[in-house]
Structures are given as structure tokens and as C-alpha cells.
Amino acid sequence: MKICLEADLHVHSIASGHAFSTIQELSEAAAKRGLKMIALTDHGPSLPGAPHEFYFYRVPDLPKVINGVEVLSGVEANILDPNGTLDVPVKVLGKLDIVLAGFHEDTGYTGTGIEDNTRALIAVLNNPLVDIIVHPGNPKFPIDIDKVVQVARQTEKILEINNSSFSISRPGSSAICQEIIHKAAQNGNYLVINSDAHSSFEVGKTEKALEVVQQAGIESNKILNTSVNLIKEYLRQAKQKRKKTSNS
Numbered sequence: 001m002k003i004c005l006e007a008d009l010h011v012h013s014i015a016s017g018h019a020f021s022t023i024q025e026l027s028e029a030a031a032k033r034g035l036k037m038i039a040l041t042d043h044g045p046s047l048p049g050a051p052h053e054f055y056f057y058r059v060p061d062l063p064k065v066i067n068g069v070e071v072l073s074g075v076e077a078n079i080l081d082p083n084g085t086l087d088v089p090v091k092v093l094g095k096l097d098i099v100l101a102g103f104h105e106d107t108g109y110t111g112t113g114i115e116d117n118t119r120a121l122i123a124v125l126n127n128p129l130v131d132i133i134v135h136p137g138n139p140k141f142p143i144d145i146d147k148v149v150q151v152a153r154q155t156e157k158i159l160e161i162n163n164s165s166f167s168i169s170r171p172g173s174s175a176i177c178q179e180i181i182h183k184a185a186q187n188g189n190y191l192v193i194n195s196d197a198h199s200s201f202e203v204g205k206t207e208k209a210l211e212v213v214q215q216a217g218i219e220s221n222k223i224l225n226t227s228v229n230l231i232k233e234y235l236r237q238a239k240q241k242r243k244k245t246s247n248s
Contacts, residue, residue, distance in 0.1 A: 009039040040071055072098045079102065102136070137161075
């Protein structure tokens with residue numbers, strides 16, 4: 001069965017410093033490609049060229065619908081150490097609609113090797129403010145896939161299959177991503193398929209990732225962004241869990 005996506009939940013604007021399109025241009029491109037929703041997820045401040053944390057205070061003030069496309073306020077936060085520390089303050093993360101987090105080079109990450117990387121991801125998965133782990137198949141940051149997939153299932157967090165990992169970014173990711181997909185299928189995890197667009201030309205371009213996911217036999221109801229309603233319900237439940245955690 002063909003998987004059809006209604007949203008692209010990993011999109012960058014010119015604010016990320018190494019991307020090329022405005023929010024207006026990104027939403028226009030999404031509308032032309034038939035998407036109903038995008039998430040604006042510019043890079044966290046520890047990545048060279050990324051915006052200051054003050055930028056993320058203002059992202060939620062943007063219109064919720066631009067060019068007929070729903071726009072979620074978000075961030076792609078950077079993991080800084082094996083304890084899962086992120087480069088965006090808690091008070092900022094709590095204001096956003098959606099929070100993505102992952103490893104990036106040149107951000108000051110202090111971990112080394114599989115053990116540290118796995119420990120960091122498990123800590124982030126247990127962070128109630130984080131919704132999605134981005135491009136976990138990056139070979140520069142090897143992980144214990146079994147452990148990460150298991151904890152993601154336990155914490156009801158989403159692992160991303162990133163289209164650019166199969167094309168222009170993170171060489172060597174393909175085989176690792178395929179292993180993650182197969183383990184997720186066996187374990188019943190939810191996945192999300194995103195473009196990681198750094199220009200309007202890439203918004204909604206997820207063909208390579210979709211092909212691999214479909215070959216693995218992943219059911220469409222296990223892909224978060226096949227339905228805007230599924231996304232909203234997931235984020236609603238995540239918000240409720242955050243409130244329970246903060247009140248306990």
C-alpha cells in the first residue's frame with residue numbers, strides 16, 4: 001500500500017544560517033505539493049550560524065496558518081553531552097508546538113562512541129519536552145539500535161527517517177536507517193518521514209525514505225505524518241504528559 005504524507009515536520013528557514021528560503025516561501029512550496037502542515041524547525045543555537053535562543057521565543061507568535069498550510073512552531077535542538085542536555089532552555093522548549101532533537105557535528109557534543117551516544121539518546125527520549133529524534137541513523141554518531149528503538153517505544157517517542165540521509169547528507173546512513181526501520185517494524189514503533197528541507201525546493205521531498213519504509217512493510221498507521229489529525233492527537237497527549245510530569 002502506498003504511503004501518503006500530509007505533513008513535513010522537519011523544515012528549515014533562512015534563520016538556520018545555511019538554509020535558503022523564507023517561511024513564506026516554505027509554506028508556498030508546501031501548499032503547491034499538497035501538504036496540509038509543516039513544522040518550522042530551525043537549528044538550535046549551538047550550531048554555527050543558527051539563531052539565538054531569543055528567536056525561538058518569537059516563533060510561536062507566527063500565524064498558525066500561512067498560505068493555507070498549518071505551521072507548527074518548533075526547533076531542531078542539539079544534544080550537547082551524554083546526559084542528554086539540549087542547547088535550548090526548558091522555558092523555550094515548553095512554548096513550542098513540537099521539539100525535535102539530535103546529534104550534529106560542530107555543536108560541542110562531548111560524547112564519544114556508542115555507549116555515550118546511546119546514553120544521550122535514551123536521556124533525550126525520557127525528556128518529556130522532546131517529541132522526535134532526528135536522523136538517528138547518522139554513522140558519525142553510532143548507537144545501540146535495539147536499545148534506542150526499545151526506549152522510544154516505551155516512552156512513546158517518534159524516530160525520524162530523514163530523506164536527506166538517503167541523498168545529500170550524512171553519507172553511510174542508508175544501511176543503518178534500514179536497520180532502524182526493520183527494528184521499529186518488529187517493535188511496533190511509530191516513525192515519521194521528513195524531508196529535512198533547507199530550501200523551498202526540498203519541502204515534501206521524501207521519495208527515497210518512503211521507498212525504503214514501504215519496502216520494509218511499515219503500515220501507514222505507524223507513520224505519524226500520514227495524518228494531520230494523528231499529529232495533533234500525538235502532540236495533545238504529549239502536552240498532557242508534560243503537565244503531569246511538571247505537577248508531580
